[in-house]
Amino acid sequence: xxxxxxxxxxxxxxxxxxxxxxxxxxxxxxxxxxxxxxxxxxxxxxxxxxxxxxxxxxxxxxxxxxxxxxxxxxxxxxxxxxxxxxxxxxxxxxxxxxxxxxxxxxxxxxxxxxxxxxxxxxxxxxxxxxxxxxxxxxxxxxxxxxxxxxxxxxxxxxxxxxxxxxxxxxxxxxxxxxxxxxxxxxxxxxxxxxxxxxxxxxxxxxxxxxxxxxxxxxxxxxxxxxxxxxxxxxxxxxxxxxxxxxxxxxxxxxxxxxxxxxxxxxxxxxxxxxxxxxxxxxxxxxxxxxxxxxxxxxxxxxxxxxxxxxxxxxxxxxxxxxxxxxxxxxxxxxxxxxxxxxxxxxxxxxxxxxxxxxxxxxxxxxxxxxxxxxxxxxxxxxxxxxxxxxxxxxxxxxxxxxxxxxxxxxxxxxxxxxxxxxxxxxxxxxxxxxxxxxxxxxxxxxxx
Ligand code: UDX
Numbered sequence: 001x002x003x004x005x006x007x008x009x010x011x012x013x014x015x016x017x018x019x020x021x022x023x024x025x026x027x028x029x030x031x032x033x034x035x036x037x038x039x040x041x042x043x044x045x046x047x048x049x050x051x052x053x054x055x056x057x058x059x060x061x062x063x064x065x066x067x068x069x070x071x072x073x074x075x076x077x078x079x080x081x082x083x084x085x086x087x088x089x090x091x092x093x094x095x096x097x098x099x100x101x102x103x104x105x106x107x108x109x110x111x112x113x114x115x116x117x118x119x120x121x122x123x124x125x126x127x128x129x130x131x132x133x134x135x136x137x138x139x140x141x142x143x144x145x146x147x148x149x150x151x152x153x154x155x156x157x158x159x160x161x162x163x164x165x166x167x168x169x170x171x172x173x174x175x176x177x178x179x180x181x182x183x184x185x186x187x188x189x190x191x192x193x194x195x196x197x198x199x200x201x202x203x204x205x206x207x208x209x210x211x212x213x214x215x216x217x218x219x220x221x222x223x224x225x226x227x228x229x230x231x232x233x234x235x236x237x238x239x240x241x242x243x244x245x246x247x248x249x250x251x252x253x254x255x256x257x258x259x260x261x262x263x264x265x266x267x268x269x270x271x272x273x274x275x276x277x278x279x280x281x282x283x284x285x286x287x288x289x290x291x292x293x294x295x296x297x298x299x300x301x302x303x304x305x306x307x308x309x310x311x312x313x314x315x316x317x318x319x320x321x322x323x324x325x326x327x328x329x330x331x332x333x334x335x336x337x338x339x340x341x342x343x344x345x346x347x348x349x350x351x352x353x354x355x356x357x358x359x360x361x362x363x364x365x366x367x368x369x370x371x372x373x374x375x376x377x378x379x380x381x382x383x384x385x386x387x388x389x390x391x392x393x394x395x396x397x398x399x400x401x402x403x404x405x406x407x408x409x410x411x412x413x414x415x416x417x418x419x420x421x422x423x424x425x426x427x428x429x430x431x432x433x434x435x436x437x438x439x440x441x442x443x444x445x446x447x448x
Pocket of ligand 1: 132273323324
């Protein structure tokens with residue numbers, strides 16, 4: 001039997017980055033590759049194995065955590081410790097594989113870990129970088145890295161014109177650019193994605209050609225790229241989960257609850273794995289949901305629960321700590337997704353044809369909200385008041401607009417069209433399908 005080509009995968013250890021990497025790994029496994037996902041011991045201990053059988057075919061190998069020596073804000077400490085662990089442990093792991101019957105030939109790594117490429121090249125491996133945010137957003141960081149977009153926090157109300165993008169206002173840019181706050185580390189991390197861009201052997205983007213047509217062509221004019229998305233399990237295989245989760249659902253009955261609801265009658269609300277709205281904002285969301293008079297399924301992560309208004313209950317709502325979002329979005333009872341516009345959530349809604357109320361919170365989400373509302377027109381974008389709060393009236397009104405009003409019908413038609421286009425992209429003959437095949441052919445012929 002021919003030996004399988006062995007590929008390593010190094011995701012950034014956050015749920016929104018792990019998911020697209022996992023799906024790519026699963027696709028490679030189904031095409032006959034041997035895939036080993038690499039992470040630290042502490043992260044592996046937090047990972048819950050989900051039902052997916054394909055994910056069980058991915059090996060997981062761990063690297064000891066670094067001694068906590070880093071100083072700075074929580075992001076800096078987290079990032080520096082992860083980097084220290086990987087830069088120490090990855091070379092040893094690659095050397096260990098070299099002595100085995102299945103030496104690794106290449107590594108797929110998250111774009112925010114660009115230094116991985118140097119390790120790989122030094123040890124004779126090829127490197128494929130995976131970008132897990134929209135190409136539009138990545139291009140904005142590319143401009144900053146190249147010095148063609150100056151960082152500013154002053155909003156003079158003028159349009160920002162960048163090649164191959166719609167006109168943007170300051171607040172349409174990724175928030176880290178104008179609202180730096182304590183996030184200088186994260187801005188640096190995202191700008192740095194391009195530090196080894198030209199040297200990578202492959203540049204993969206979790207998007208598809210028709211979705212970001214112009215900007216993808218622009219990016220490709222800088223360096224060849226491969227679109228491989230959307231990395232949504234349901235589109236690629238008969239599968240409803242990514243396979244590994246850092247979070248555990250606290251309830252199982254939400255799918256049964258959805259079964260009791262009429263088609264398109266439920267609002268699903270989730271702000272992903274990182275966003276932490278303030279107490280005041282949580283109260284506005286809670287009251288806005290009640291005011292909308294729609295049924296709602298709301299994910300409030302365990303550590304956020306204390307921010308809910310005291311004694312908040314609604315006979316029309318169900319609150320869970322975590323759920324299988326892919327199953328929920330695919331359920332016919334769900335009529336709209338009130339989302340923070342994380343890139344995975346956005347692609348999932350789009351691929352499953354679910355209209356959105358886009359309530360972006362920070363980082364890439366502000367730009368994605370602009371694309372949802374003005375370019376793809378699969379949702380509407382909420383407006384914040386002068387204090388930065390999205391009020392209950394705004395939330396209820398936006399939900400009603402999508403769920404009940406004429407504008408909602410148009411949005412639903414657009415959502416259906418994008419669902420079809422997403423499916424086509426990853427199906428036989430589609431742009432992402434062709435690119436994945438091309439990537440696989442090149443990986444298979446890689447010699448180390
Ligand atoms: C982060 C960033 O915040 C986001 O802006 C960036 O684009 C990716 O990294 P996160 O905030 O967690 O991600 O959002 P998102 O990209 O939407 O990823 C969340 C993932 O968790 C999704 O794949 C979603 O399906 C999953 N999820 C969320 C669940 O499985 N269950 C839940 O209850 C909530």
